[in-house]
Amino acid sequence: MTLTHGLRVAQRMSTIGTESAFEVGARARALEAQGRSIIHLQIGEPDFDTPAHVREAAKRALDDGATHYAPFPGIPALREAIAADVSARKHVTADPSQVFVTVGGKGVMLYAILGLVDAGDEVLVPDPGYPIYESLTRFMGATPVPIPIRMENDFRLDVDELASLITPRTRVLFINSPANPTGGVLNRDDLTRIAALAQEHDLWVVSDEIYGRILYDGEEHVSIASLPGMAERTIILDGFSKTFAMTGWRLGYAVVPTSLIQTYSQLVINTISCAPTFAQVGAVQALVGPQDDVDGMVVEFKARRDLVVDGLNAIPGIRSALPVGAFYAFPDISGTGLSGAELAERLLHEAGVCVLAGTAFGGVGVDHIRISYANSRENLTEALGRIGGFVEGLGRG
Numbered sequence: 079m080t081l082t083h084g085l086r087v088a089q090r091m092s093t094i095g096t097e098s099a100f101e102v103g104a105r106a107r108a109l110e111a112q113g114r115s116i117i118h119l120q121i122g123e124p125d126f127d128t129p130a131h132v133r134e135a136a137k138r139a140l141d142d143g144a145t146h147y148a149p150f151p152g153i154p155a156l157r158e159a160i161a162a163d164v165s166a167r168k169h170v171t172a173d174p175s176q177v178f179v180t181v182g183g184k185g186v187m188l189y190a191i192l193g194l195v196d197a198g199d200e201v202l203v204p205d206p207g208y209p210i211y212e213s214l215t216r217f218m219g220a221t222p223v224p225i226p227i228r229m230e231n232d233f234r235l236d237v238d239e240l241a242s243l244i245t246p247r248t249r250v251l252f253i254n255s256p257a258n259p260t261g262g263v264l265n266r267d268d269l270t271r272i273a274a275l276a277q278e279h280d281l282w283v284v285s286d287e288i289y290g291r292i293l294y295d296g297e298e299h300v301s302i303a304s305l306p307g308m309a310e311r312t313i314i315l316d317g318f319s320k321t322f323a324m325t326g327w328r329l330g331y332a333v334v335p336t337s338l339i340q341t342y343s344q345l346v347i348n349t350i351s352c353a354p355t356f357a358q359v360g361a362v363q364a365l366v367g368p369q370d371d372v373d374g375m376v377v378e379f380k381a382r383r384d385l386v387v388d389g390l391n392a393i394p395g396i397r398s399a400l401p402v403g404a405f406y407a408f409p410d411i412s413g414t415g416l417s418g419a420e421l422a423e424r425l426l427h428e429a430g431v432c433v434l435a436g437t438a439f440g441g442v443g444v445d446h447i448r449i450s451y452a453n454s455r456e457n458l459t460e461a462l463g464r465i466g467g468f469v470e471g472l473g474r475g
Contacts, residue, residue, distance in 0.1 A: 233262025261401020
């Protein structure tokens with residue numbers, strides 16, 4: 079890979095992927111700058127404000143001088159609050175020494191791959207799934223192995239199919255429940271069988287639980303780390319972005335087995351030094367303070383989910399499952415005669431609705447689009463009308 083004047087960048091840059099939500103969003107904003115009306119359904123970001131008591135705590139921390147380096151794993155009060163919350167909500171006994179506060183959840187993924195995977199190793203990743211799992215795996219010279227996740231199985235992986243994909247080179251398994259982009263949730267039986275495979279084949283598991291509190295219809299969140307024999311081989315990934323509408327605060331965390339404390343310590347020191355101190359003070363209050371804002375947000379997301387799924391299923395050529403977690407719909411749009419990528423592109427330019435192609439999350443999503451319903455009911459209703467009108471126009475064409 080060569081640039082001008084003989085300068086070049088590393089060859090590995092040809093292997094790294096991207097996160098389409100940011101790129102597509104930039105294109106949508108460019109259209110808005112030209113005067114177009116665009117409804118944004120592409121980004122996985124709650125449209126609520128960070129709870130007031132969290133913001134106030136961070137403001138006070140700034141005024142109190144919390145503007146210097148924090149301890150590299152995180153401030154003690156936050157690590158203690160995370161450990162207590164993980165023990166109470168996930169039923170995983172965690173000591174604060176196992177907690178690492180990172181700059182967003184991506185750091186947890188990066189450190190897992192850097193610390194556990196060598197070139198030539200294989201990493202099992204969901205397809206469709208969060209694209210950074212695959213991107214970072216390739217960047218490290220390892221091979222991502224997709225696990226098909228299909229709508230006909232309620233967007234839960236097929237454990238028998240997973241078993242068939244494991245080879246002697248498999249080192250790490252990524253799971254995400256509730257899942258981006260599908261809203262699917264792995265149940266206790268699924269996770270028990272996955273845990274048995276992980277132990278049989280001596281796999282590390284990275285359990286992305288960032289949407290773990292955004293669940294509907296009484297659905298249970300089960301952390302695989304809570305199952306027998308799994309705490310010592312599971313890295314829990316969680317954070318504050320989705321649950322507390324704190325995407326811009328860039329705070330995630332890992333809960334790691336004691337055997338990985340040194341590994342994560344070295345990697346955090348070599349990359350970020352620490353997460354911002356005053357933001358961590360605010361995050362303590364997110365966990366120990368009132369939870370009314372979180373509960374209210376989930377109630378509103380459920381109402382939006384029902385609105386979106388009913389609206390999509392009323393459009394000829396589109397079929398949507400009912401997601402039981404997160405805030406995404408991943409409808410099958412094959413009945414429109416277009417691929418997901420074609421429909422997403424045309425919806426943006428011809429209907430003013432910004433969604434993502436299913437292939438942004440893996441090959442299985444070729445006939446899907448992802449819709450984030452982290453937007454107002456008013457905007458969602460307008461978007462559904464625009465999508466319906468566009469699809470109806472296809473039939474007339």
